[in-house]
Amino acid sequence: xxxxxxxxxxxxxxxxxxxxxxxxxxxxxxxxxxxxxxxxxxxxxxxxxxxxxxxxxxxxxxxxxxxxxxxxxxxxxxxxxxxxxxxxxxxxxxxxxxxxxxxxxxxxxxxxxxxxxxxxxxxxxxxxxxxxxxxxxxxxxxxxxxxxxxxxxxxxxxxxxxxxxxxxxxxxxxxxxxxxxxxxxxxxxxxxxxxxxxxxxxxxxxxxxxxxxxxxxxxxxxxxx
Numbered sequence: 001x002x003x004x005x006x007x008x009x010x011x012x013x014x015x016x017x018x019x020x021x022x023x024x025x026x027x028x029x030x031x032x033x034x035x036x037x038x039x040x041x042x043x044x045x046x047x048x049x050x051x052x053x054x055x056x057x058x059x060x061x062x063x064x065x066x067x068x069x070x071x072x073x074x075x076x077x078x079x080x081x082x083x084x085x086x087x088x089x090x091x092x093x094x095x096x097x098x099x100x101x102x103x104x105x106x107x108x109x110x111x112x113x114x115x116x117x118x119x120x121x122x123x124x125x126x127x128x129x130x131x132x133x134x135x136x137x138x139x140x141x142x143x144x145x146x147x148x149x150x151x152x153x154x155x156x157x158x159x160x161x162x163x164x165x166x167x168x169x170x171x172x173x174x175x176x177x178x179x180x181x182x183x184x185x186x187x188x189x190x191x192x193x194x195x196x197x198x199x200x201x202x203x204x205x206x207x208x209x210x211x212x213x214x215x216x217x218x219x220x221x222x223x224x225x
Contacts, residue, residue, distance in 0.1 A: 024152035
């Protein structure tokens with residue numbers, strides 16, 4: 001999952017980024033509304049973590065732009081304000097959840113997952129493909145009943161494809177799930193991770209759609225290489 005963190009407290013921003021990176025999230029952190037607006041124009045996000053008081057304005061001013069995005073990201077407001085009226089204001093403006101500072105990063109993680117579960121309530125929590133079962137809620141993968149250990153990057157890549165298995169996912173979309181603004185990548189980085197997943201899951205479970213990208217196979221025919 002790729003997340004945009006809009007937070008001007010540098011120490012808090014670094015702590016949240018470090019924690020979520022360890023949980024297989026890709027996080028872009030920006031300290032102002034202006035930078036957040038630019039990021040939203042250029043990058044698809046699954047979630048926005050939004051501080052209310054920023055150097056160039058109130059965080060809620062960002063919500064109209066977020067609501068206008070076709071595949072709208074989850075928004076969790078992060079603020080020191082703990083009045084019920086403040087929470088109502090944020091939720092009425094379009095936020096999905098509200099977390100009062102100081103907060104435990106583990107609670108933030110739980111909120112992210114809970115909101116996403118609600119948003120994806122119509123999707124099957126376990127995707128079955130032949131001998132492969134992908135449990136999105138538990139973040140586990142089984143092949144013929146045996147759990148397959150995946151690295152955080154491998155899971156991040158598989159998760160994107162499993163959440164929308166009917167789609168062909170472009171290289172750009174998949175790389176967005178793997179790396180933040182500050183990460184450097186080689187030209188063949190995605191192919192390396194696809195190759196690793198194929199070795200673990202079985203080569204016929206990931207198809208190459210030549211010139212378009214990759215998708216999970218819904219049949220067992222041999223994919224292109």
